[in-house]
Each structure stands twice: as structure tokens, then as C-alpha cells.
Amino acid sequence: AQTVTQSQPEMSVQEAETVTLSCTYDTSESDYYLFWYKQPPSRQMILVIRQEAYKQQNATENRFSVNFQKAAKSFSLKISDSQLGDAAMYFCAYRSGNYGGSQGNLIFGKGTKLSVKP
Amino acid sequence: KAGVTQTPRYLIKTRGQQVTLSCSPISGHRSVSWYQQTPGQGLQFLFEYFSETQRNKGNFPGRFSGRQFSNSRSEMNVSTLELGDSALYLCASSLTGAPTYEQYFGPGTRLTVT
Numbered sequence: 001a002q003t004v005t006q007s008q009p010e011m012s013v014q015e016a017e018t019v020t021l022s023c024t025y026d027t028s029e030s031d032y033y034l035f036w037y038k039q040p041p042s043r044q045m046i047l048v049i050r051q052e053a054y055k056q057q058n059a060t061e062n063r064f065s066v067n068f069q070k071a072a073k074s075f076s077l078k079i080s081d082s083q084l085g086d087a088a089m090y091f092c093a094y095r096s097g098n099y100g101g102s103q104g105n106l107i108f109g110k111g112t113k114l115s116v117k118p
Numbered sequence: 119k120a121g122v123t124q125t126p127r128y129l130i131k132t133r134g135q136q137v138t139l140s141c142s143p144i145s146g147h148r149s150v151s152w153y154q155q156t157p158g159q160g161l162q163f164l165f166e167y168f169s170e171t172q173r174n175k176g177n178f179p180g181r182f183s184g185r186q187f188s189n190s191r192s193e194m195n196v197s198t199l200e201l202g203d204s205a206l207y208l209c210a211s212s213l214t215g216a217p218t219y220e221q222y223f224g225p226g227t228r229l230t231v232t
Contacts, residue, residue, distance in 0.1 A: 033217050045208065045223035091161065095217050105151060105163035105174055106210075106221065 002027045004094050006109035013082045014117050020067075021077045021112045023092030031097030034068070035106070036077045040088040048090070051075065053097070079114075087116045120145065122211050122224035130230045136197040139227045143190050143211030149173075150192040151221065152184060155206040164207075167192050168215050196229075204231045 003026045013019035025034070036048040051059045051068050059066050063083075067076045079086055092109040123142045131137050143150050151174075152164040163176035167186035184194040190211075196203055206228050210221040 037223075042225070043206065044225050045210075047220055047222075050220075097217055105166060105176065106153075106161075107163070108161035110160045 002029070002032075002094050002096065002107050004092050004107050004109040006092050006112050008112045009110070010113045010115070012115045012117060013079070013086075015082055015084060017082055018078060018080045019082055019114065021079075021090050021092075021114065023075045023077070023109055025073050025075060025092070025094050027073070027094065027096075029096055029098065033095045033097060034066075034075045035093040035095065036064070036066070036075075037091045037093060037108075038086075038088045039091065039111075040085075045091075049077065082116050084116050084118060087114055089113050122209060122222050124207075124209055124224040124227050126227060127225065128228045128230075130232060131199050132232055133199055133201060135199050136195060137199060137229060138193055138195045139207055139209075139229070141192045141194075141209035141211075141224060143192070143209075144222055147211040147213055147222075148190050149212045149215030149219075150186060150190065151210045151212075151215070152192070152194050153208045153210065154178075155208060155226070156204070161208070164194065166215060173215065199231045201231050203229065205229060 032053045034051045039045045049061045063080045089111045091111045093106045125140045149168045151166040155161045166174040170186045181197045186192045206226045208226045210223045212221045213219040
């Protein structure tokens with residue numbers, strides 16, 4: 001079974017600084033997708049960034065980028081120029097590319113609570 | 119386009135009762151997934167519905183059930199509530215449910231069992 005581990009329950013960053021959130025996963029599959037979701041205190045989960053396993057290039061979305069190390073099964077999220085609005089729970093998630101059966105759902109890590117200091 | 123809506127937003131029930139939660143997906147989306155979020159267990163997948171059929175199910179007891187209507191709206195039901203069922207229940211919709219399509223989450227229903 002696939003697992004996702006986020007080893008940092010809480011992180012803190014100064015406004016305008018850069019922070020990296022860690023995520024490791026375990027899978028025997030070769031076709032899969034990885035995601036970072038953000039859940040602000042209002043609780044609406046929002047997709048931040050996604051990475052297809054077959055793509056070697058790291059995904060980037062504005063101030064958010066990932067460091068995808070497939071061999072090491074590592075998928076970290078870097079937030080540059082941190083803003084107060086970045087404060088939230090961040091969840092790393094895995095999804096199998098083998099759609100259907102018991103493999104079509106998102107598997108989440110336990111989350112990292114990010115605080116942004118003004 | 120309107121986002122995913124969930125009703126009610128908050129619910130308080132007593133042990134032994136049953137509860138029904140509702141989720142309206144984004145217009146045009148045919149897949150609806152349900153997740154349970156608790157401080158201890160985190161986010162866990164309950165089930166997924168597509169075109170009125172349960173296509174995928176997580177590891178939850180039979181007290182948890184769901185259905186999907188022809189307009190893609192989905193309901194989940196929990197019978198014989200236990201204290202441990204207190205959680206935030208999130209639903210997510212996507213176009214077809216395939217991994218290439220993003221899942222959009224609703225605001226959740228906060229269920230408290232006393």
C-alpha cells in the first residue's frame with residue numbers, strides 16, 4: 001500500500017523569506033501523481049501544485065515550486081517570498097495513475113502547519 | 119462557476135443517531151469523492167461515486183454509506199453514530215475522477231457526536 005509521510009508537524013517562516021516543506025512517499029508503482037494541497041483556517045482545501053511522476057521537470061506555480069526526487073521518493077514544496085496569506089495546513093498527497101478499484105483516491109500525509117511571522 | 123457546496127456546514131448529533139450529509143459538485147462534474155478528516159487519523163478516503171455508481175471505497179465500516187443522484191449530487195449517510203465519527207467530512211468533485219483531472223474540495227461539514 002502507498003504511504004505519504006510529512007515529518008514536520010509545524011513550520012514557521014518570516015514574511016518574505018523562503019521555506020521548504022518536506023514529504024516522502026512509498027510506492028511500488030511507476031505511474032502516479034503527487035500534489036500539495038493548502039487548507040487555510042477556513043477549511044477549504046485548495047490545490048497548490050501537482051507533479052506527474054513521468055515528468056522529470058519540477059513543477060512550478062508562481063512562488064511555489066517542488067523538488068521531485070523520484071529515486072529517493074521525495075517531494076518537497078518550496079514557498080518563496082512567503083506572505084501572510086500562506087499561513088495554512090499543507091498536505092502532501094499521492095494518487096495512483098492506475099485509475100479504478102481501490103487506487104483512484106488521494107492518499108494524504110498528516111500535514112504541516114505553516115505559520116508566517118510578520 | 120459555483121464551487122463545491124456542502125450542507126449542512128455544522129451538525130451536532132447524539133450517539134446512536136444517524137446523519138445524512140449532502141454535497142453538490144461543480145456543474146458538469148460527474149465524480150464525487152468523500153473524505154473524513156480527524157486530528158488523529160488525518161484525511162482518509164471514504165468512497166467515490168461516478169455516474170450514480172460507487173466506483174471506489176475506502177476502509178470504513180458498513181455504517182458509512184453513500185449515493186449519487188442523476189444530477190451528480192451526492193449524499194453520505196452514517197448510521198448508529200459513534201463518538202469517533204466526530205470529524206470534518208469533505209467532499210471533492212472532478213470531471214471524471216481520473217487522475218489527470220483536479221479534485222475540487224468543498225468547505226466541509228463539521229460533525230460533532232455527543
